[in-house]
Amino acid sequence: MSKGLPKRSENYPEWYNELVKRAGLAENSAVRGCMVIKPYGFAIWEKMQRALDDMFKATGHQNAYFPLFVPRSFLEKEEEHAEGFAKECAVVTHYRLKADPSGKGLMVDPDSKLEEELIVRPTSETVIWNAYKNWIQSWRDLPILINQWANVVRWEMRTRIFLRTTEFLWQEGHTAHATEQEAVAETEQMLGVYADFAENWMAMPVIQGVKTPSERFAGAVETYCIEALMQDGRALQAGTSHFLGQNFARSFDVKFVNKENQLEFAWATSWGVSTRLMGALIMAHSDDNGLVLPPKLAPIQVVIVPIYKTEEDLRKISERIDPIILELKALGITVKYDDDDKQRSGWKFAEYELKGVPVRLAVGMRDLENGTVEVARRDTLTKESRPIESVAEYIRGLLEEIQSNIYARAMEFREANTFTVDSWDEFKEQIEKGGFISAHWDGTAETEAKIKEETKATIRCVPLNSIEEAGKCVYSGKESAKRVIFARAY
Amino acid sequence: MSKGLPKRSENYPEWYNELVKRAGLAENSAVRGCMVIKPYGFAIWEKMQRALDDMFKATGHQNAYFPLFVPRSFLEKEEEHAEGFAKECAVVTHYRLKADPSGKGLMVDPDSKLEEELIVRPTSETVIWNAYKNWIQSWRDLPILINQWANVVRWEMRTRIFLRTTEFLWQEGHTAHATEQEAVAETEQMLGVYADFAENWMAMPVIQGVKTPSERFAGAVETYCIEALMQDGRALQAGTSHFLGQNFARSFDVKFVNKENQLEFAWATSWGVSTRLMGALIMAHSDDNGLVLPPKLAPIQVVIVPIYKTEEDLRKISERIDPIILELKALGITVKYDDDDKQRSGWKFAEYELKGVPVRLAVGMRDLENGTVEVARRDTLTKESRPIESVAEYIRGLLEEIQSNIYARAMEFREANTFTVDSWDEFKEQIEKGGFISAHWDGTAETEAKIKEETKATIRCVPLNSIEEAGKCVYSGKESAKRVIFARAY
Numbered sequence: 001m002s003k004g005l006p007k008r009s010e011n012y013p014e015w016y017n018e019l020v021k022r023a024g025l026a027e028n029s030a031v032r033g034c035m036v037i038k039p040y041g042f043a044i045w046e047k048m049q050r051a052l053d054d055m056f057k058a059t060g061h062q063n064a065y066f067p068l069f070v071p072r073s074f075l076e077k078e079e080e081h082a083e084g085f086a087k088e089c090a091v092v093t094h095y096r097l098k099a100d101p102s103g104k105g106l107m108v109d110p111d112s113k114l115e116e117e118l119i120v121r122p123t124s125e126t127v128i129w130n131a132y133k134n135w136i137q138s139w140r141d142l143p144i145l146i147n148q149w150a151n152v153v154r155w156e157m158r159t160r161i162f163l164r165t166t167e168f169l170w171q172e173g174h175t176a177h178a179t180e181q182e183a184v185a186e187t188e189q190m191l192g193v194y195a196d197f198a199e200n201w202m203a204m205p206v207i208q209g210v211k212t213p214s215e216r217f218a219g220a221v222e223t224y225c226i227e228a229l230m231q232d233g234r235a236l237q238a239g240t241s242h243f244l245g246q247n248f249a250r251s252f253d254v255k256f257v258n259k260e261n262q263l264e265f266a267w268a269t270s271w272g273v274s275t276r277l278m279g280a281l282i283m284a285h286s287d288d289n290g291l292v293l294p295p296k297l298a299p300i301q302v303v304i305v306p307i308y309k310t311e312e313d314l315r316k317i318s319e320r321i322d323p324i325i326l327e328l329k330a331l332g333i334t335v336k337y338d339d340d341d342k343q344r345s346g347w348k349f350a351e352y353e354l355k356g357v358p359v360r361l362a363v364g365m366r367d368l369e370n371g372t373v374e375v376a377r378r379d380t381l382t383k384e385s386r387p388i389e390s391v392a393e394y395i396r397g398l399l400e401e402i403q404s405n406i407y408a409r410a411m412e413f414r415e416a417n418t419f420t421v422d423s424w425d426e427f428k429e430q431i432e433k434g435g436f437i438s439a440h441w442d443g444t445a446e447t448e449a450k451i452k453e454e455t456k457a458t459i460r461c462v463p464l465n466s467i468e469e470a471g472k473c474v475y476s477g478k479e480s481a482k483r484v485i486f487a488r489a490y
Numbered sequence: 491m492s493k494g495l496p497k498r499s500e501n502y503p504e505w506y507n508e509l510v511k512r513a514g515l516a517e518n519s520a521v522r523g524c525m526v527i528k529p530y531g532f533a534i535w536e537k538m539q540r541a542l543d544d545m546f547k548a549t550g551h552q553n554a555y556f557p558l559f560v561p562r563s564f565l566e567k568e569e570e571h572a573e574g575f576a577k578e579c580a581v582v583t584h585y586r587l588k589a590d591p592s593g594k595g596l597m598v599d600p601d602s603k604l605e606e607e608l609i610v611r612p613t614s615e616t617v618i619w620n621a622y623k624n625w626i627q628s629w630r631d632l633p634i635l636i637n638q639w640a641n642v643v644r645w646e647m648r649t650r651i652f653l654r655t656t657e658f659l660w661q662e663g664h665t666a667h668a669t670e671q672e673a674v675a676e677t678e679q680m681l682g683v684y685a686d687f688a689e690n691w692m693a694m695p696v697i698q699g700v701k702t703p704s705e706r707f708a709g710a711v712e713t714y715c716i717e718a719l720m721q722d723g724r725a726l727q728a729g730t731s732h733f734l735g736q737n738f739a740r741s742f743d744v745k746f747v748n749k750e751n752q753l754e755f756a757w758a759t760s761w762g763v764s765t766r767l768m769g770a771l772i773m774a775h776s777d778d779n780g781l782v783l784p785p786k787l788a789p790i791q792v793v794i795v796p797i798y799k800t801e802e803d804l805r806k807i808s809e810r811i812d813p814i815i816l817e818l819k820a821l822g823i824t825v826k827y828d829d830d831d832k833q834r835s836g837w838k839f840a841e842y843e844l845k846g847v848p849v850r851l852a853v854g855m856r857d858l859e860n861g862t863v864e865v866a867r868r869d870t871l872t873k874e875s876r877p878i879e880s881v882a883e884y885i886r887g888l889l890e891e892i893q894s895n896i897y898a899r900a901m902e903f904r905e906a907n908t909f910t911v912d913s914w915d916e917f918k919e920q921i922e923k924g925g926f927i928s929a930h931w932d933g934t935a936e937t938e939a940k941i942k943e944e945t946k947a948t949i950r951c952v953p954l955n956s957i958e959e960a961g962k963c964v965y966s967g968k969e970s971a972k973r974v975i976f977a978r979a980y
Contacts, residue, residue, distance in 0.1 A: 029621065030564070031608065034557035036621050039636065042554045064532045067524035068610070068641055068657050069580075072587065074520075076595045086587040086596055090559075092610065093583045093598065095645040097562070097576040105566045106576050108583065108607055117598055118521065120558070120582065120610070131519065131526050140832070146529065151558055151641065155585040167558050342630070 012232040033159035033166030043299035061145045069118035074126040077251040084218020088155040090120040120153040129252040144176040162279035170274035176266045183267035187243040190271040191224040194239035203294035203407035204284045209461025221245035227460040230283040233434015235487035241271035291356025295399040302335045307364035327392035440480035442473035460485045502722040523649035523656030533789035551635045559608035564616035567741040574708020578645040580610040610643040619742040634666040652769035660764035666756045673757035677733040680761040681714040684729035693784040693897035694774045699951025711735035717950040720773040723924015725977035731761035781846025785889040792825045797854035817882035930970035932963035947976045
């Protein structure tokens with residue numbers, strides 16, 4: 001099955017597309033730019049959702065659900081926000097079809113035209129702040145800490161499965177606070193949650209930072225982000241957390257009586273990650289044989305393949321394996337026993353490699369005699385023979401090791417592909433080779449735009465941990481106080 | 491807080507609306523017919539989702555996700571289906587807004603008109619069968635057992651929160667099978683899952699049956715349903731499972747090579763329950779004091795309220811209660827300790843009654859001295875004093891008892907409100923009083939329509955367990971072989 005997967009080194013985009021398809025993760029649908037997330041892909045997304053949802057709840061958030069439709073007049077209320085989203089909106093203008101009188105089929109019923117158009121939400125700040133208006137009167141009503149899991153639509157012209165699709169799934173947190181300080185702390189806390197998830201679940205190291213003004217979310221005062229490096233040397237923005245100041249409160253007139261008994265606009269944050277993370281997960285770790293999944297997000301953590309010729313052999317193997325399966329399950333490990341006789345074991349090995357199952361056990365008649373089992377690791381593609389009786393406990397440790405190893409490998413890759421650059425010539429040369437470039441920037445939008453124009457590189461972020469260091473802008477030569485991270489990005 | 495909740499006996503619809511609002515379950519949004527599901531309401535829905543999702547997975551189903559948009563031409567393909575949904579469609583016709591040149595604000599950009607309109611899915615048979623076409627070639631590819639959790643939109647003219655909203659949340663199962671028999675078995679299995687969920691989680695007895703042809707899902711060969719009785723004597727359809735025959739396979743040309751090596755259209759089912767279940771849950775059990783929730787679906791199963799005057803008292807109570815909380819949590823019970831000093835205990839008691847928390851514990855200084863705790867049941871509104879040291883174990887049993895009691899009460903109500911009726915005069919009299927009417931029907935759509943016209947009663951279903959019994963149609967006097975269930979319905 002994995003035969004013919006294009007090599008990363010030869011055609012990275014084609015490798016990605018084929019891998020998404022062959023591993024059964026997703027496919028393009030008949031609707032322009034919209035994808036079908038297939039069961040195996042969705043199972044990974046469900047694991048991501050569960051982990052994130054638990055983290056949101058552990059930090060005091062509750063889920064809720066707000067309407068899919070945004071009235072046009074809502075979108076207009078926050079000017080920058082409107083400008084940012086107006087050009088990519090799916091617009092509902094009618095509410096009925098009727099039989100086409102000129103022949104077969106259906107047509108839009110012109111009598112069902114809406115007085116005010118409805119936008120399919122590209123994000124929900126406006127709808128949610130319109131609701132919060134009625135929920136917030138006093139500082140006692142604050143903070144409001146709400147998250148929503150939802151689908152959103154942005155009419156993208158160039159789409160790419162998981163990475164940029166017209167419809168995507170995401171979560172959007174929307175919080176309201178009594179003070180600026182508290183809202184900023186929330187924004188930073190949620191960035192930390194995202195970084196924690198990326199590193200400890202996805203095994204993907206990220207740089208935490210803030211966006212430059214030109215890359216900010218439309219309507220935000222400050223946009224924080226986590227940035228990851230993919231294997232082709234391009235950056236991927238994996239999550240954002242926005243401090244919205246009082247912008248939306250002002251647009252929707254959300255005032256509260258503060259502790260000093262004065263009317264004040266509420267302070268807001270919003271933060272989100274999406275099915276784009278699926279793309280990041282695939283591109284961060286997978287290889288020319290297929291997916292490599294971190295054990296914590298793998299729908300199947302261990303697959304066991306019996307190698308047999310006769311029914312009687314299979315019976316004997318199953319008898320020995322059944323208690324191992326129970327032991328693995330008792331350890332909280334997801335295991336699949338594949339005794340399907342329609343496929344040969346060689347086919348199965350390739351298939352589970354393609355699907356990124358972290359550990360594969362194979363057991364044949366000789367193993368039974370020797371009391372052994374063959375343990376294969378997906379991350380290193382190595383195999384070893386282990387005593388069967390203690391194999392469950394061994395696998396528990398092995399899964400942890402694989403999780404760490406995948407992270408360490410990605411970290412090593414990132415370190416080898418992060419370059420400190422101090423001259424424009426070096427910058428132009430390095431950007432062609434890919435990777436993160438740490439360089440001085442004079443802080444102006446003009447320079448940022450020119451660098452982008454000349455090299456397609458954008459400022460991914462101003463890292464939170466960047467050190468004050470006097471230097472000269474790599475492009476303009478003007479004074480700079482700290483380095484920022486440049487890259488070509490998805 | 492619960493002061494002023496209208497009484498069910500005086501104004502049932504108003505009682506329902508006020509309860510939904512005051513218990514913090516949901517509210518109407520600024521978008522016509524669309525609701526905001528608030529955190530407490532959403533927490534109940536999440537519990538429903540988790541339980542159902544586990545049941546779907548236990549019966550071999552996997553989740554996936556299909557696009558929100560249905561191209562107009564897809565909807566046209568299955569004629570009955572198109573007819574059934576065309577009149578209530580939100581239609582996307584454009585994909586961009588622009589600044590209104592005549593002044594302020596945004597307008598639809600006429601240059602962004604879509605070649606083919608997109609319908610916001612009212613249900614996903616068409617989109618899914620269009621995808622299945624590429625997934626199904628051979629009997630080896632079958633069955634496909636997929637479920638999707640999603641939002642859908644039906645442009646309803648008269649909406650009612652949770653019960654009938656323009657946008658609602660639901661799950662829709664869509665399966666494909668190699669034989670008719672297997673598809674029918676799946677349809678019936680999923681009806682059984684719904685009945686199991688309704689009865690064992692929602693504590694709501696249901697009648698399982700099939701719809702008459704005039705009440706079938708648009709495009710189905712047979713629609714199975716579960717029907718529940720609300721406290722005002724009206725019926726509520728709580729879930730449906732459809733045997734779709736080969737209708738959608740034919741419309742989307744989904745053929746497979748069967749075991750006999752012949753091309754055949756695939757057999758289909760679809761089945762769904764929605765946030766309508768929230769309305770059913772509320773109306774099945776709640777009383778004039780507020781919500782009554784079955785423990786299995788209560789976001790908070792036990793609330794503990796300390797009764798104290800001084801900080802020192804509170805410290806002593808908390809010290810004694812902390813280990814009880816740990817014990818309860820260890821038993822898998824969700825517990826909230828409400829030591830908020832901004833509210834008085836009387837206010838708290840009313841609030842948790844309104845919110846339907848199944849068990850309330852109150853502990854004061856005298857309780858500490860006596861080693862007791864006051865245990866109050868939400869379902870019976872009774873209180874008793876219990877020894878504090880064994881209270882956790884006692885509560886575990888009590889929650890089970892409450893779950894059973896709520897079910898038994900609803901069952902008793904349904905039995906007392908199900909009437910066997912054999913004359914038309916009696917039918918007309920009884921239907922005014924509400925309840926299920928079991929009566930003979932001649933099997934014609936004409937009679938069904940006339941009964942509906944004259945009494946607003948519809949045939950809720952032909953029960954699966956109905957006994958063959960010769961009789962005369964209650965309306966026409968013609969021959970009938972079995973009784974069906976009539977009621978006025980939500």
